[in-house]
Amino acid sequence: MLAIGAVASRTGIKIPTIRFYEQEGLIEAPARTDSGRRLYSDEDVRRLSFIRHARDLGFELDDIRSLLDLSDQPDRTCADVDQIARLHLSEVEARIERLRALKRELTRIVSSCAGGRTAECRIIEALADHGRCETPTHDGRERKAKRSSARAPKRK
Amino acid sequence: MLAIGAVASRTGIKIPTIRFYEQEGLIEAPARTDSGRRLYSDEDVRRLSFIRHARDLGFELDDIRSLLDLSDQPDRTCADVDQIARLHLSEVEARIERLRALKRELTRIVSSCAGGRTAECRIIEALADHGRCETPTHDGRERKAKRSSARAPKRK
């Protein structure tokens, strides 16, 4: 049985995040010491590693909840699991496409800058004038990912 | 002078979002009617269109704040504008790369599914077993975009 800190370093999930997953019902409340500290079994660690990996692959917690439920029922067919994964894959593909359109547009805008004063800045103009662009993502569009990661180097 | 609804349909920004931008200081508090309804000038509409377009291109509100500040100072050099845009472009490129790695890994996992029971499901296995994958985004990783869009069709 491991304390939460050991589980954190083993799975790569931060301590508050582990507690958060418990609160969200992704893992069951673990055993406790007499003083109330959490104690995790190997099975708990496996489950957390599963969650971690699935999160790395971009699955939402709801997807992961479903995947965990399914894997707890070994006699069901694999079809539902497959469907969740395929759906997610197609979402990732769609996201890539949107980002690529966005990149094309941004590249076009950036390359139009010839230096000079902001008064005649092409970038500002391009941003102000939606009509002149190929409106890459005007509906169903990509917005910025909020935070890169837990462990990504952070510039404050 | 236009009411907020007219501005919303002209710019494609939703009414609550326009009020939100005002609250965030991206636009100044507009004129009001005697009864307190907001009235927008053409200049306000232009500024909002600028914001909208920049958001479509994935700039964060902080970036947009900077871009608006810069465009309000027509005698500065374009360099800062250029830098913001280039930085954003490189972030978009990095994001595409991370997503592509993720897509490769997901494709690999999905294609390993041969049907059958979840007990021997390769997808579940692949998710459980991080060691066996190419750990595409283990640090500095991509996480899912939270909400696709304002106007994207929503499945409840």
Place this chain on the structure above:
DNA sequence: TCTACATTCTCTAGTCACTAGAGGATCAAG
């Protein structure tokens, strides 16, 4: 003029997946 209905107002709370911090208890080593 009355009545509907649309539009607008302010305010609060919810979304997602965490992260940060306060303020306190417990543990292990020297």
Place this chain on the structure above:
DNA sequence: CTTGATCCTCTAGTGACTAGAGAATGTAGA
């Protein structure tokens, strides 16, 4: 016995909005 590490619970903050309550105002037709 003290120090520092680890742990506990709880609340609030992040980004960029969205949703809803409850109330006031505007407008068009009968």
